[in-house]
Amino acid sequence: METVQWLDSMSIGDAEIDRQHKQLLQMINQTWETAQGKEADKQTGVALRRLCDYVIEHFASEEALMDPDAYPEYDRHVQEHIEGSMRALDFLEAASEGRVVGLEEFLAFAVEWVRHHIQETDKTLGEFLARKRAEPL
Ligand SMILES: [Fe+2]
Incomplete structure (x- = not known):
């Protein structure tokens, strides 16, 4: 899998959410790198769980802004x-029952999902937050 890079065009105009999106992409890359490494058998499940935990934490922090x-x-x-x-949880559950199978397909799906979600859906949240900031108190 090719590593996924953050692009300025992904910015939704909210520094904290942008930071979390960068972190999310970085964690997808790290999970893939872990799966290629020497300790893959031991570490891939751990990296996947961290990634899933972060996804859920990130969604919650976006939803708190809405x-x-x-x-x-x-x-x-x-x-x-x-x-x-x-x-993500379905994949994690299947992986925890045995070996991690289909990781590359799952991460490729995750990259496309995240890209699409940021560009289409999170940007509307960014616009909403910008309007809110511009409102008089
Ligand atoms: Fe979102």
Whole structure:
């Protein structure tokens, strides 16, 4: 798998969320690197669990910024988070039952999912947050 790079065009205009997205991409790369390393048998499951934990933590911090009454994309956005989390947890569960099978396909899926989600869905959150910041107190 090729490593995935952060691009400035992925910025949603919120420094903390951008930082978390960078971290997420970095953790996807690290999980793949771990799976290629000498300690892969011992370490890949650990890296995967860390990645899944981080995904869930990251979704929660995005959702904490959303105001369900004011943010029109709330339902769709949260639904995408649920679908992404389920897919990650399903893979983690299958992996914990035995060897990690299909990791490259899963990470390739994760990269595409994250890219699409950032570009399409998180950007609407970024616009919502920018409008909120611009409102008079
Ligand atoms: Fe999101």
